[in-house]
Amino acid sequence: xxxxxxxxxxxxxxxxxxxxxxxxxxxxxxxxxxxxxxxxxxxxxxxxxxxxxxxxxxxxxxxxxxxxxxxxxxxxxxxxxxxxxxxxxxxxxxxxxxxxxxxxxxxxxxxxxxxxxxxxxxxxxxxxxxxxxxxxxxxxxxxxxxxxxxxxxxxxxxxxxxxxxxxxxxxxxxxxxxxxxxxxxxxxxxxxxxxxxxxxxxxxxxxxxxxxxxxxxxxxxxxxxx
Amino acid sequence: xxxxxxxxxxxxxxxxxxxxxxxxxxxxxxxxxxxxxxxxxxxxxxxxxxxxxxxxxxxxxxxxxxxxxxxxxxxxxxxxxxxxxxxxxxxxxxxxxxxxxxxxxxxxxxxxxxxxxxxxxxxxxxxxxxxxxxxxxxxxxxxxxxxxxxxxxxxxxxxxxxxxxxxxxxxxxxxxxxxxxxxxxxxxxxxxxxxxxxxxxxxxxxxxxxxxxxxxxxxxxxxxxxxxxxxxxxxxxxxxxxxxxxxxxxxxxxxxxxxxxxxxxxxxxxxxxxxxxxxxxxxxxxxxxxxxxxxxxxxxxx
Numbered sequence: 001x002x003x004x005x006x007x008x009x010x011x012x013x014x015x016x017x018x019x020x021x022x023x024x025x026x027x028x029x030x031x032x033x034x035x036x037x038x039x040x041x042x043x044x045x046x047x048x049x050x051x052x053x054x055x056x057x058x059x060x061x062x063x064x065x066x067x068x069x070x071x072x073x074x075x076x077x078x079x080x081x082x083x084x085x086x087x088x089x090x091x092x093x094x095x096x097x098x099x100x101x102x103x104x105x106x107x108x109x110x111x112x113x114x115x116x117x118x119x120x121x122x123x124x125x126x127x128x129x130x131x132x133x134x135x136x137x138x139x140x141x142x143x144x145x146x147x148x149x150x151x152x153x154x155x156x157x158x159x160x161x162x163x164x165x166x167x168x169x170x171x172x173x174x175x176x177x178x179x180x181x182x183x184x185x186x187x188x189x190x191x192x193x194x195x196x197x198x199x200x201x202x203x204x205x206x207x208x209x210x211x212x213x214x215x216x217x218x219x220x221x222x223x224x225x226x
Numbered sequence: 227x228x229x230x231x232x233x234x235x236x237x238x239x240x241x242x243x244x245x246x247x248x249x250x251x252x253x254x255x256x257x258x259x260x261x262x263x264x265x266x267x268x269x270x271x272x273x274x275x276x277x278x279x280x281x282x283x284x285x286x287x288x289x290x291x292x293x294x295x296x297x298x299x300x301x302x303x304x305x306x307x308x309x310x311x312x313x314x315x316x317x318x319x320x321x322x323x324x325x326x327x328x329x330x331x332x333x334x335x336x337x338x339x340x341x342x343x344x345x346x347x348x349x350x351x352x353x354x355x356x357x358x359x360x361x362x363x364x365x366x367x368x369x370x371x372x373x374x375x376x377x378x379x380x381x382x383x384x385x386x387x388x389x390x391x392x393x394x395x396x397x398x399x400x401x402x403x404x405x406x407x408x409x410x411x412x413x414x415x416x417x418x419x420x421x422x423x424x425x426x427x428x429x430x431x432x433x434x435x436x437x438x439x440x441x442x443x444x445x446x447x448x449x450x451x452x453x454x455x456x457x458x459x460x461x462x463x464x465x466x467x468x469x470x471x472x473x474x475x476x477x478x479x480x481x482x483x484x485x486x487x488x489x490x491x492x493x494x495x496x497x498x499x500x501x502x503x504x505x506x507x508x509x510x511x512x513x514x515x516x517x518x519x520x521x522x523x524x525x526x527x528x
Binding site: 049051072074075076077078079080083089091102103105106107108110111150154 | 228230231234430431433434435436437438439440441442444
């Protein structure tokens with residue numbers, strides 16, 4: 001599903017964010033990527049979203065060589081990847097329904113389908129009754145659920161979550177992780193970048209630990225080491 | 227593009243204008259000022275050209291013939307000249323008509339002096355052709371052509387009038403092109419600024435769109451719609467004002483300066499707007515489109 005081969009990413013100022021990593025994630029896996037700030041976790045997400053180009057090495061997602069992908073093919077590729085972020089990135093001037101529908105509108109989904117899919121997705125994340133609320137009227141956990149609904153409404157093959165519980169309390173964090181587990185159980189490959197030791201330790205999933213741009217450990221059903 | 231997507235892009239374009247009210251208003255106002263000035267200039271140029279055309283049509287080249295050239299020969303030459311593209315009309319003036327006209331001009335106050343000639347026409351060899359032209363700039367070519375014809379004795383023409391009219395016409399054209407060019411540049415700059423601000427305001431939304439997998443066209447369309455709408459509104463308002471004001475002004479001049487209207491006949495507002503309306507609207511839409519298009523290309527690398 002995701003295959004990185006000797007990937008290096010260094011910035012024009014010479015700073016190396018990723019210093020040669022190789023990685024293979026199977027379809028349907030749930031993977032944590034952990035590490036300190038500056039270890040290269042977020043750069044990894046950006047490379048997978050093709051927001052950044054690797055300086056060296058190859059990245060294949062769903063068998064597609066990202067380095068050879070044409071510019072105009074990027075939107076279509078990104079439609080198969082859902083992503084959620086620590087700061088939720090919701091549109092503040094639109095309500096919950098519109099935020100989720102937005103993801104469908106940008107990929108030109110017919111209105112009829114949007115009207116069917118959005119309520120279904122809001123039910124899945126437990127926000128069916130708050131569809132008229134605006135982001136500022138929601139708690140952090142609820143906002144992250146909206147972001148999750150938006151990421152999932154287009155049925156992505158992969159879900160990338162960059163510190164999804166970074167702004168949430170422990171209880172809400174556990175709820176969000178439970179949702180991610182459900183999404184994974186439906187067949188979506190989930191890759192979560194996090195600092196949250198408790199969650200990693202509780203969930204017993206594959207854990208990839210990064211340090212200074214390299215992978216220092218990769219263990220199945222592991223906890224947060226280091 | 228689906229109808230619902232088009233509707234969505236239109237809605238977002240209008241929302242951009244609303245969110246960015248002040249800058250949109252400033253752009254519309256500047257665009258309106260530009261198109262208004264363009265319209266005023268257009269009205270002046272068109273009316274002036276109309277006056278010039280009327281004046282040109284009033285300036286004639288007079289061709290006099292040698293003794294012995296018959297009336298029929300003169301008529302044939304007249305027919306030949308009528309066929310030329312620069313000629314609008316050829317009038318045959320017989321020697322009797324020439325003498326009559328001479329008397330009206332020079333013996334107006336002393337008709338008894340003319341009576342002295344009784345039936346003897348002193349201008350017996352003055353049958354001539356008055357040639358009126360479509361474009362006075364072509365006068366020299368016509369004179370050269372007529373000079374080469376057999377039987378032509380003399381050609382009277384008005385070089386000064388021809389030169390002044392042609393020169394003035396050209397000057398007005400150059401000045402109008404320069405001013406209109408300057409105004410267009412200002413309008414494009416302003417629209418570009420408004421769209422750039424719109425892009426900055428919606429930076430987050432655009433980044434989310436990119437991550438979700440929106441195509442470039444989908445991201446760009448609302449900004450294009452914003453620019454075009456500003457262009458349409460910015461053109462429609464001054465054109466409507468001009469339509470109203472032109473009518474009022476022509477009426478005012480006709481009432482207050484009736485002396486002037488006998489010399490200068492103004493074009494009808496409908497005649498003017500047959501060109502001004504489509505050109506003005508096309509300018510508005512064009513400036514709006516290109517102003518936003520180039521800004522999007524520069525600020526929105528997706």
